[in-house]
Amino acid sequence: MLGAGASGLACAAEAARRGLRVLLLERGPRPGRKLAVSGGGRANFSNRSVTPEDYLCPSGPQFLRPALKALPPEAVLQRMRDRGLPVEERDHGRLFLTVPALRLVRALEADCAGAGCRLVCGAEARAVQREGGGFAVECGDGVWRARALVLALGSPAFPQAGGTQAGWRMAASLRHTLSPARPALVPLRLPEAAPLGAALRGLAGISLNCRLTLPDAADGTRRSFEDDLLFTHTGLSGPLILGASLFWRDGHDLVLDLLPGENVEALLDGGGGRTPRGILRGLLPQRLVDAVLPPALASRKAAELSRGGRREIASALQALTLRPMGTEGLARAEACSGGVDTAEVDARTMESRLVPHLHIVGELLDVTGRLGGYNLHWAWASGLAAGRAVLAGTSFTGCKTASPKMAR
Ligand SMILES: Cc1cc2nc3c(=O)[nH]c(=O)nc-3n(C[C@H](O)[C@H](O)[C@H](O)COP(=O)(O)OP(=O)(O)OC[C@H]3O[C@@H](n4cnc5c(N)ncnc54)[C@H](O)[C@@H]3O)c2cc1C
Known part of the structure; x- marks a missing residue:
C-alpha cells in the first residue's frame, strides 16, 4: 500500500x-x-x-x-x-x-x-x-x-x-x-480594484455569522450556506467560505446576507430620527457597516429615507454580490x-x-x-x-x- x-x-x-x-x-x-x-x-x-x-x-x-x-x-x-x-x-x-x-x-x-x-x-x-x-x-x-x-x-x-x-x-x-x-475548501481572493474590494480587504479580522448563496453552483444548482465568515487581507475565509468554495467556480458571483433572518427594511421603517448607521451599530461591526452602506444614505435620518433608499440599504447588507478573483490555491x-x-x-x-x-x-x-x-x-x-x-x-x-x- x-x-x-x-x-x-x-x-x-x-x-x-x-x-x-x-x-x-x-x-x-x-x-x-x-x-x-x-x-x-x-x-x-x-x-x-x-x-x-x-x-x-x-x-x-x-x-x-x-x-x-x-x-x-x-x-x-x-x-x-x-x-x-x-x-x-x-x-x-x-x-x-x-x-x-x-x-x-x-x-x-x-x-x-x-x-x-x-x-x-x-x-x-x-x-x-x-x-x-x-x-x-x-x-x-x-x-x-x-x-x-x-x-x-x-x-x-x-x-x-x-x-x-x-x-x-x-x-x-x-x-x-x-x-x-x-x-477545494479554500479561502477566496477578492480583487482590490472591484467596487468594495479595497474596503472589504480593510476589514481583515472581522468574523460574523452570514448566509451565502451561489446562484449558479458547480453542480448546476442554487446552493445556500450559513456559517461563520472571516474577512482577510486578501479576501474571504472562515468555515462559510471554505464550505462554499467547493461549489464556487471561477468567474461566478456569490451573494452574502450579512444579517440572516433580519428584516432590515422593517428595522429602518421604525428607525425614526436615527441614522441607518446608528440603527445597525448593534447588529454589525461598525467598520463593516461603513464599508458596505451607500455613503449618501448611511447618515440620513431613517424617517427621511424613501422606500427605494430603504430597499437599497437592505440589498447592500442582505444581497451583497461579490465576484472573487480566484482561490488561495492548492497551498x-x-x-x-x-x-x-x-x-x-x-x-x-x-x-x-x-x-x-x-x-x-x-x-x-x-x-x-x-x-x-x-x-x-x-x-x-x-x-x-x-x-x-x-x-x-x-x-x-x-x-x-x-x-x-x-x-x-
Ligand atoms: C489543514 C487541513 C485540515 C483538514 N481538516 C479536515 C477535517 O477536520 N475534517 C475532514 O474531514 N477533512 C479535513 N481535511 C482533509 C483530510 O485531511 C483529507 O481529505 C484526508 O487526509 C485525505 O486522506 P488520504 O488518505 O486520501 O490522503 P492523505 O491523508 O493526504 O494521505 C496521503 C499520504 O500519502 C503520502 N504520499 C504522498 N506521495 C507519496 C509517495 N510518492 N510515496 C509514498 N507516500 C506518499 C503522503 O505523505 C500522505 O501521508 C483537512 C486537510 C487539511 C490540509
Missing part, C-alpha cells in the same frame, strides 16, 4: 486484520501528517449525518452509496470510543476529538502494528508498474513487489502536510483517467477536487475496473466532501471498503497474501 494517511492507515489495518501480509510505504518522516493538523488539530473526523449528497463526485452520488452505507457515522464514533478517544459534537453535526488529532494518528498506527502491518516511513514511491500478475513499486534504490496494490496517496492540496501529485502521476501511469486537481486548500474518474472504479471494493488487484482510495478519487468531517469520513469509508476486499477470493500457494520483497 502506498501512502500512510487517513485512508491508507484505515485500509492497511483492515487488510492486515484479515490475515494479509501488508506493507505500507510512506514518503514522509511519519504517518498521518494531514490528519494530525486536521480540524485545527482536533480532527473533525466525521459528521452526525453523512449522505452521498454531501459530496461532489462527477459520476454521481451512487458511487458513494455502498461505502458510506457500510460505514455509518455511528460506526466511526464507536471506533473512536473503542480507542478511548473523547469526542464532541459541534454545530452542523460536526464530530471532533477533544484531544489532539495526533492521538488518533497514534491509535491508527497501533491498529496497523497490532494487526501485523509493516509501516515504512521515509519511503517515497517513485513509480509503479504491472509485473506478471502483480505490481512492482520503485522506491529508494530498490523495488517492492506485491500481488495487490492500494494507492492511498491523497492529493496535492496542502503540500506542507504531505500533499503531492504522486497519486495523479501513478494512477495515470496505470491507464486511469484523472481530472485536474482543483483547490492553502484543505482538500482538492479532481482525481481518478470513479466510473473506472468498483464502488463496493474501490478496485480498479482497468487493472485487477489495484485499489484506489481517499482523496485520490474524484470525490470531494463538503466542509464538516466528510473528507475524513470518505477516507475511512473508502479505506475500509478496499481493506475488506484486497485479494479477497484469491488463493495463493505459499504465503496468503501480497508478498513485498526488496530486490536490489
